[in-house]
Amino acid sequence: MSEQTGESSTHERTYASVADRLAALLIDAIVVTVLIFASAIVLSIVLGPAVRFETGADSLEGVVNVRAGIAVLDAVVAGVIGAVYFVRSWSRGGSYGQRRLGLALQRSDSAQPPSAGAAWVRWIVLAGPFVLSSLITAALPVLAPFAGFCLIVWYLGMLVWAARDQQSRGLHDLLSRTIVTRAVRPVVAQAPAPAAAAAAAPDVADTALTGALTAARPTDVR
């Protein structure tokens, strides 16, 4: 279904399905994870290891030793990396994953990418709980199951919400007034200008030739 409003009467928008968006998210997740992994290596080199093993430990719990301070720092840096990655790319029309799959992030009322402010709102709603949870569990690992449980509830809720929306908009889309679209396809001749120019070009070339030929015969009366 397409919705034609204002300037986008020239465009027909198809809304990305939930499946599309999750696929894009997966690609982004991989990229972000790689970036965070690299940052963790750097932090580890600079500040020392965050995780140590005590293989001589008497009990099973003693084996993996996590230095909470560094783990928290890792989580903070991870959050920053994620924020920069997504907010920037969103305010430019879509994340890497989205664009790879032919999706675009647009304002709900125009085909323009969202403003930086809107992108931040979107980020906070979508990723805020996740970042918060990772900070808490880095500091207090014992809360991990509880935090995990809350996250599952939150994201399942978001997923159900988006699936039931006709335009597959999630809470983060609604609050930031954005929408994710697929293959923006123009339907009006505004676009053909370049095509017209391309079509005209052969005529010009012919005219030049004709002109040349005409100039060559003085008896031709204009």
Next chain:
Amino acid sequence: MFADAAEVDEGATLRGDLCIVGAGAAGIALARSLSGRGLRIVVLEGGGLEHEPSSQALYKGRSVGQPYFPLETARVRQFGGTTAHWGGTCRPEDPLDFERRDGIPDTGWPISLRDIQSYYDEAARVVGLAPGNFSLEERLDDDRFEPLELGGHIRTRLARFVPQARRRYGTRYRAELRGSRDIQVVLHANVVELESDRDGRRVERVHVKTLAGRRFTVAAREYVLASGALENARLLLSSDRHRPRGLGNDHDVVGRYFLEHPRFRAATLQPANAVFETRFYDQHLVSGEDVEGYLALEDATQRANEMLDVQLKLRAVLDGAYAEIDDAEDVVSLRALIGQRLVRDQVSPRPSVDVANVIGDLMTWHHSALPGAPLPVPHPDVLAEVARASPVERRALLPGLLGEMAGYAYEKLLGSAPVKGVDVTARMTPVPNRDSRVTLSRERDALGMRRIDLDWQLSRFDRENLLRTLDRFGAAVGAAGKGRLRVLVGADGPWPSDLAGGWHQMGTTRMSNDPRKGVVDRDCRVHGIANLYVAGSSVFPTAGSGTPTLTLTALALRLGRHLGGVLR
């Protein structure tokens, strides 16, 4: 019937057909076997129905030889005797144990295994074993563990356990004896002397004294000493009214040839693989009964090489993280949820806690995950550590990284927990040693009776026998590609510091046809004394490869049959 010595009149004489001194494994078995014939059987028990420190203190003595358990805790002075702390292990003797062995002095019983074979089935019932035999082969199909195949003339044999609830004769036989019409058990009746006639040929009466000082006597047609090897010897040596050396001791054999089954860590085995199944040699459940395997040289090999039996048990030393993984909280919860019983006495189920534990365990990876990453990948430090670790360490890391259940799954995958090493415990049957003995000391107990000194001796032969056995065992282990044995006992020097007895006191009134070599004859009657017998492991001339309780019970039943004829 039960009575208490305090109820007997001062100076009275109790009369009966048979007087049994001691209501332990032997005494109770014997008394029961003669019940129902209209005989009057008096059983004199020095202790009470329960453990009493004042009674136990009468057992205090001194150990002057090889370090031994404190004598007042090595045996129990109460109704039921030392079954009060019995471990329940049962194993019959081997024919080889009864043979006179070339090159090994003082071996040989005056009877053969066949003479008591017919009593073993009934003995098994008396001690509380489930019906069945000791066959290893018949049980292998039902056993989830396997014995070690070593060839090299090493075989695995089987011991069976009496269930815990049946081990204590004090509880098991209390009601029966209380209700018995012909067995009179007198508690707190400490026998301090066996009085013989002037020639020392018959016992006329036994003298009983209580801790309060009351004295009375018991007169019977026949008498049986069944108070344990240490106390039997003590009583005979103390009964010196007409015989300065003690009763039945004309040839100075009473108290000598004290035997035990010493056990200690003799070697370690470095396994060739991480998987080395030793659980067959631990107590484990097979078809409703607990059994335990042990390794020993085949009879033919022992015979051919003039060796005595040394039993080896294997105990795996597990990789730290796997040592208790079967009992780890989360694993126990998992198993509870899937309905697997671990022990006979199962704690009542608590599903909510179990579910929480399992979920928590599944989240273990969280500790090593990259914080803040949208995908669950390990922290680079974790990968670095795993890469740096040796294979042994890596195995140990698995439960730490992925949880106890993962470690448990890995253990199941391997077939058994990965093993760092294997401890080899030896249980020796020492050669009969005349110098290993019980004597009377100058000290006296609260009843005025002389205490004992125990001089437990092991000999050079025992050391060599042990090393030769370990040699063959090591060779077999190597030849089978199982690993390498490292022996911990040297050819010289003291015995290992962890060498301890097996709680088996034997031999102080040993059996022999020759009165110069033994205290009792083939009928367990004291040489030279017409109406005095001994029951219990104090009659064993050799330690034997079996466990004493089963065999002494068979002997007691055999004695009962003999006395049944005598007392008719």
